[in-house]
Amino acid sequence: MGKNYVQGKSIDQWKKENPLLEQVIMTREVFWTNPQYVRSSDRIITTSLSEADIEDAEKRLLRFAPYIAKVFPETCKTKGIIESPLVKIEKMKKDLEVLYDQEVSGSLYLKCDSHLPISGSVKARGGIYEVLKIAEGIAIEKKLLVETDDYTILASEKCRQLFSTYSIVVGSTGNLGLSIGIMGSVLGFKVIVHMSSDAKQWKKDLLRKKGVSVVEHDSDYSQAVEAGRIQAQQEKNSYFIDDENSQNLFLGYAVAGKRLKQQLDNLQILVDHDHPLFVYLPCGVGGAPGGITFGLKTVFHNDVHCFFAEPTHSPAMLLGLMTRLHDQVSAQEFGIDNVTDADGLAVGRPSGFVGKTLEKNISGVFTIEDQRLYRLLRKLADSEGIYLEPSAVAGFPGPVKLFAESEGRQYLEQSNLKSKMKNATHVVWATGGSMVPKEIMSHFYNKNQDGKDLGQRDRFIVPKK
DSSP states (O other), X not given: OOTTEETTEEHHHHHHHOTTHHHHHTTXXXXXXXXXXXXXXXXXXXXXXXXXXXXXXXXXXXXXXXXXXXXXXXXXXXXXXXXXXXXXXXHHXXXXXXXXXXXXXXXXXXXXXXXXXXXXXXXXXXXXXHHHHHHHHHHXXXXXXXXXXXXXXXXXXXXXXXXXXXXXXXXXXXXXXXXXXXXXXXXXXXXXXXXXXXXXXXXXXXXXXXXXXXXXXXXXXXXXXXXXXXXXXXXXXXXXEOTTTOHHHHHHHHTHHHHHHHHHHHTTOOOBTTBOXXXXXXXXXXXXXXXXXXXXXXXXXXGEEEEEEEETTOOHHHHHHHHSOGGGOOTGXXXXXXXXXXXGGOOSSOOHHHHHHSTXXXXXXEEEOHHHHHHHHHHHHHHHOOOOOGGGGTTTHHHHHHHHSHHHHHHHHHTTOGGGGGGOEEEXXXXXXXXXXXXXXXXXXXXXXXXXXXXXXXXXXXXXX
């Protein structure tokens, strides 16, 4: 087939079947609602994983908590539990309403995974969890540990020596590599991180400072992952952490569902059909937002509505869901370059595991231009004093677009939620930023200083269909 064909169909045919695809290919911002989304009370999740698996992951994290508190003193206050705050952001909500000239019904919160301890991103959930599971399995197999032990014994020299005979390999655009590299090196593993061309230099420098081997690639994320997979297959005692397909990563992220419920309960925020919860999750390959969605759906069922956010130049999950081809299609095949400053989201091909598992549970996907990321980053810093990296602010247009876009309004009507939105809770998931060096964060903040802000002419306009 020629370059104008994707999986046996011409691009024109794909556009005819998916009219919004024209805008996607032109790298314009879009808001897409998922026609496969199931609104029934039944929880349609096509995987053998269950709530029991999430419980098992949570118990494992609790067993490791004393060890985490010992080797990472910054977690002592939370007794070794790796968790982030949920913060109400009223000023930012007002700024968004002015910025986009669109009222947002309900309250707006920020889930600050940007400030998770140890590695400062959402990857501290899945990435750290999978490394801990590997360590536990090895230690139990070698009779150095049983589940009823005090896990601080894993900090002993004997255990570190054992782990040093094993390697952990991963491919990453940045943050997953940080979480796995930091946790793995503290345990004593030899860690090799294959970094794509999108990865920021400061992340590579930090990993090397921690004693992690960093392999740099001129290619994109998918090829960095493949290089890591090949290396792990060729080495003895080597574990490959597969960002595209790992169920362990997925379950580590899923633990967030029950924890968010506890935070909402503490704030006396009710979630039910009359008090809906909307969550906006930045998406790269899909593992983190997918796992979190799995956890949220397990807890809140159809009272939670999860929307993924992607850069206009890396709409991997959007294309996978829209075409229903999942990992059989990439942004590049549709002529989209997969070049974005949002390094954590710079993925051209989505996770087939996540897409197929949650095809009927993801409410929709929207895209955002890089330039707008910097403007929102600066606006959040000015209004709330919270500093995030560019990819971590991708979710902010979600609440606005839900009301501004015809597809968003139609979604609310079809879900019988239009009259209940005054009781809605909107949660934007902040995925990274607290570990960004000050001089680089200053560069992010000042990137658009000389350009005009989003004014009347430049604000988001709903494209005519």
